[in-house]
Amino acid sequence: MDDRAFARAAEEYAARLYTVAYRLLGNRADAEDAVQRALLKAFAARAAYAPRWAVSTWLYRVLGNVCMDELRRRRTRARAAEALRAGGAGRRRSRVERVDLERALAAVPREARLLLALRYVDGLSHRELAAIRGISVNTVKSQLARGKAILRARLEGDGDGQD
Known part of the structure; x- marks a missing residue:
């Protein structure tokens, strides 16, 4: 180029x-x-x-x-x-919530965190995500699902959401 x-x-x-x-x-x-x-x-x-x-x-x-x-x-x-x-x-509630979100996001594996951001913030397709990360579309889907499950579990207080 x-x-x-x-x-x-x-x-x-x-x-x-x-x-x-x-x-x-x-x-x-x-x-x-x-x-x-x-x-x-x-x-x-x-x-x-x-x-x-x-x-x-x-x-x-x-x-x-x-x-x-x-x-x-x-x-x-x-x-x-x-x-x-x-x-x-004496932490304010908003600070606690932000820290909770940061901790929940930190629990999501970094590859899944990147995929979540690219998918839900930038609106990229599964195929585009697969090309960006050099992985299969099925792997993208499973990493997104796992990332969302971990995030949901952490935010709902259902445990750590990890294996």
């Missing part, structure tokens, strides 16, 4: 990439950084782009990897911060 084609693709998909990154990462600055890092990585690897894939599929895949790396880093930092806050009292 030449520079001009890459620039057109980046411009065309930047807003959609941002939406997915924001849904995965939960804050504007991190989402903007993730999109920028994903586009830089994609630009550096543009010579390896395989035209058999849609450009959007390739960019979503790069973005998904960048977001998963960020979520891994956050999880490590969050554990340390949570240990410090464990004794704190």
Whole structure:
């Protein structure tokens, strides 16, 4: 892919990439950084782009990897911060609910979390998700179902929802 084609693709998909990154990462600055890092990585690897894939599929895949790396880093930092806050009292209900949602989402395997965001935030089809992640459509469906079940169980307080 030449520079001009890459620039057109980046411009065309930047807003959609941002939406997915924001849904995965939960804050504007991190989402903007993730999109920028994903586009830089994609630009550096543009010579390896395989035209058999849609450009959007390739960019979503790069973005998904960048977001998963960020979520891994956050999880490590969050554990340390949570240990410090464990004794704190007087949390507002909205904060507790947000923390509950974050914990429930953290219980969902990262691949399923990415698929959930791409499916329900960006509206991608099962086939598109399969192409982005390099897995079969049936695997996409099972990971989505498992992710939703874990999320539902965690939010309803029915246990951890995991095996």
